[in-house]
Amino acid sequence: xxxxxxxxxxxxxxxxxxLSVSCTVRCPRSFFCDLGAPKSAGxxxxxxxxxxxxxxxxEKPSGRRHxxxxxxxxxxxxxxxxxxxxxxxxxxxxxxxxxxPRSRREKQVDLLFLGTGAANWPRRYPPLQKKLSRGxxxxxxxxxxxxxxxxxxxxxxxxxxxxxxxxxAGVSDILLTHTHSDHLHPSxxxxxxxxxxxxxxxxxxxxxxxxxxxxPDSDHIEKRPVGIEQPFTIDAFTVTGLASNHYVEDSKExxxxxxxETAGRSLLYATDTGWLPTHTSIYLRKKQLDAVVWDATMGxxxxxxxxFGHNDLTMIRHMNQTLASQKVLKPDAKIILTHLAKNLHPxxxxxxKRLLPEGLIPAYDGMAVVFE
Numbered sequence: 001x002x003x004x005x006x007x008x009x010x011x012x013x014x015x016x017x018x019l020s021v022s023c024t025v026r027c028p029r030s031f032f033c034d035l036g037a038p039k040s041a042g043x044x045x046x047x048x049x050x051x052x053x054x055x056x057x058x059e060k061p062s063g064r065r066h067x068x069x070x071x072x073x074x075x076x077x078x079x080x081x082x083x084x085x086x087x088x089x090x091x092x093x094x095x096x097x098x099x100x101p102r103s104r105r106e107k108q109v110d111l112l113f114l115g116t117g118a119a120n121w122p123r124r125y126p127p128l129q130k131k132l133s134r135g136x137x138x139x140x141x142x143x144x145x146x147x148x149x150x151x152x153x154x155x156x157x158x159x160x161x162x163x164x165x166x167x168x169a170g171v172s173d174i175l176l177t178h179t180h181s182d183h184l185h186p187s188x189x190x191x192x193x194x195x196x197x198x199x200x201x202x203x204x205x206x207x208x209x210x211x212x213x214x215x216p217d218s219d220h221i222e223k224r225p226v227g228i229e230q231p232f233t234i235d236a237f238t239v240t241g242l243a244s245n246h247y248v249e250d251s252k253e254x255x256x257x258x259x260x261e262t263a264g265r266s267l268l269y270a271t272d273t274g275w276l277p278t279h280t281s282i283y284l285r286k287k288q289l290d291a292v293v294w295d296a297t298m299g300x301x302x303x304x305x306x307x308f309g310h311n312d313l314t315m316i317r318h319m320n321q322t323l324a325s326q327k328v329l330k331p332d333a334k335i336i337l338t339h340l341a342k343n344l345h346p347x348x349x350x351x352x353k354r355l356l357p358e359g360l361i362p363a364y365d366g367m368a369v370v371f372e
Contacts, residue, residue, distance in 0.1 A: 109262070109371040110146055111293075114160045115139030116363045118297045118310075118341035119182040125159035134364040135348020140182040141271055141339045143293065148172045149234055150192075151258065151269055152183040158191060164366050169195040173234050175226075175241075176207030177272060178248050178255035179214045186216045193220035206232075208241070210253035228254060229283055236262050242280045244273035246309045259287065265371065271295035271339040274309050276319065284328050290371075292320075292329070293363070296337035299345040310339070316360070338363045 117138025125139055126132065140154030150157075150171050161168055171192050177183055193203040202222040205215055209225040226232070226241035233239070238261045246255035257270040257280070266289045270276070273295050276284070297310035304312070311319075316337070323329040337360055345351055351362045 109265070110144075111267075111369040112144040112147075112164065112166070113142075113338065113363045113365060113367045114144055114150075114157050114164070114166070115142040115152075115154060116338045116340055116365055116367075117141060118339050119180065120342045123155045123182075125156045125163070128163055133348070134367070135351065135362070137365065138340060138342070139365050140185075142183075143269065143338070144171075145237075145260065146235070149237065150174045152177055153185060153188050153192065154182045155185040155188060157185070158188050160365055167195075168192045169197065169200075171196075171203065172200070173204045173206065175239065175258055176205065176211055176215070177244070177257065178208075178246060179211045179251060179253060180248060180272070183272070184211075184214060186214075189221065190216050190218060193218055196220065204234075206239075206241075208253040208256060210251060226256060228256075238262065242283060243277050244270070244280070245275050245277050246272040259284075261287075265290050268292045272297075272310060274307065274311055275315060284323070285326055287328060288330050289323070289328055289333055290330055291334040291336060291369075292323075293336045293338055294319075295339045296362070297339050297341045297344065299341070301344050304344070306341075313355075313360070334361060334369075335359060336361045336363050336369070
């Protein structure tokens, strides 16, 4: 693939007024998405035309990304939800946190994807000077929440942080899903922990008790065990570890997915996993999800042996339909796909063309989703 300018960002808004406000807050790396299944053939055609426009656009010398505007396609915008209010924080709350009213910026919730690939992508990320189109390269799956809560820490996460101007010293907590090497990289964990100033306290590292034995011992790392279906707090978030349908050979750990909740809003980060285990699905019946980030390792392929611990798109569609019928998924819930295997999906532009019209959002490295 020829070298191209840095990733373009798809932005879909209800109005130009929202565009002007949002760009002021989040440029140049925001991803505001108003996606759901288009309600008519005209809507679908308009969306596909807009995607084509975004893929052929060229970055100006200023270096700012172009934003693609599409009005009123699908359901409510990710940026259109009510502000996430502060929740009472217990364990994991910084001692120095101010009790003053939170600003609008502090109320919003940012998701920044720092890796969207499965384990068969290269473990070395391209140099910073190489321009990348979206989805051209995928780091090991990882997501940063509000610039301080990191989910998984694999071998590419520090390189992706550099590319998208993320300061590793700002990471206060890491949630570990499991100990496969694309999700747990000891030297990257130590680098993040050592980057923190002494006054900030140690890096808090959360995971299954058996998995924590694989985390480096350090005065800069505080290991905190996660019990299945036992909520704990990190800043304004209530976090719950749930059992996933995944397995680490020669380990006694239970692989985890995570439910993040704050002020009536809920996000399920579900990778690595195949079909949700029965007990996990029963636990989720008490919830209403605003978004799910699904393991989408295998695309539309059939007969792949990874299907016993990962999802293909047919499995995701079935789970979405069932969760929606149980009212676990809200009507405007966003479905985001990550952990995409190399060679089991088409190039990202084609993936968007196929999946965005049905309300499936394929993530890419550097994609930011903002709830405000």
